[in-house]
Amino acid sequence: GAVVSQHPSWVICKSGTSVKIECRSLDFQATTMFWYRQFPKQSLMLMATSNEGSKATYEQGVEKDKFLINHASLTLSTLTVTSAHPEDSSFYICSASSPGQGHQPQHFGDGTRLSIL
Amino acid sequence: AQTVTQSQPEMSVQEAETVTLSCTYDTSESDYYLFWYKQPPSRQMILVIRQEAYKQQNATENRFSVNFQKAAKSFSLKISDSQLGDAAMYFCAYRSGGGAQKLVFGQGTRLTINP
Numbered sequence: 001g002a003v004v005s006q007h008p009s010w011v012i013c014k015s016g017t018s019v020k021i022e023c024r025s026l027d028f029q030a031t032t033m034f035w036y037r038q039f040p041k042q043s044l045m046l047m048a049t050s051n052e053g054s055k056a057t058y059e060q061g062v063e064k065d066k067f068l069i070n071h072a073s074l075t076l077s078t079l080t081v082t083s084a085h086p087e088d089s090s091f092y093i094c095s096a097s098s099p100g101q102g103h104q105p106q107h108f109g110d111g112t113r114l115s116i117l
Numbered sequence: 118a119q120t121v122t123q124s125q126p127e128m129s130v131q132e133a134e135t136v137t138l139s140c141t142y143d144t145s146e147s148d149y150y151l152f153w154y155k156q157p158p159s160r161q162m163i164l165v166i167r168q169e170a171y172k173q174q175n176a177t178e179n180r181f182s183v184n185f186q187k188a189a190k191s192f193s194l195k196i197s198d199s200q201l202g203d204a205a206m207y208f209c210a211y212r213s214g215g216g217a218q219k220l221v222f223g224q225g226t227r228l229t230i231n232p
Binding site: 045106 | 150160
């Protein structure tokens with residue numbers, strides 16, 4: 001089946017640094033990828049929709065300058081948390097869908113646990 | 118905007134018994150998809166079952182089945198013969214049939230299986 005790889009799985013860094021998270025579709029071309037954020041014991045909240053070759057669409061309340069998204073190829077989207085602070089600590093999950101497969105479910109990465117000290 | 122509501126934060130069931138998780142949604146669209154995802158402690162999102170809104174027949178996947186009531190906008194998940202490995206968070210999710218394929222998730226239900 002389709003596989004989405006997310007890296008790193010866990011990262012700890014100091015406050016003020018920037019962290020990049022990668023989301024790769026391994027066996028299909030993903031024109032659209034989604035980035036979700038999940039706080040402990042809560043649901044997944046969509047942060048942004050990443051479109052290959054164009055600007056990402058951010059959900060209301062998500063700072064686009066804080067969470068930079070790049071989708072430069074059909075197999076890779078990156079989320080960069082800039083000048084990270086402890087309140088950015090969370091679980092980030094990406095998912096991907098392939099073109100023309102609207103009836104198919106999204107494929108999720110395994111998530112990245114981000115801890116900001 | 119579409120919303121998904123799971124009114125049961127926690128549920129528990131005895132091993133081998135049957136449990137039903139509730140989900141309701143609100144939408145004005147006629148074309149959409151509904152999903153149940155399982156998230157074990159590893160936090161991996163695992164697709165359990167899906168339902169296309171245009172299909173009247175309820176989806177079934179082995180021990181998992183849904184009761185899709187389109188008019189009532191209800192989409193419950195029934196787990197038969199519960200197993201210890203079924204213990205997880207379960208999320209109900211909605212996706213529009215056209216345009217953006219983003220998922221809207223419910224709050225989740227934590228399912229505990231008692232041996």
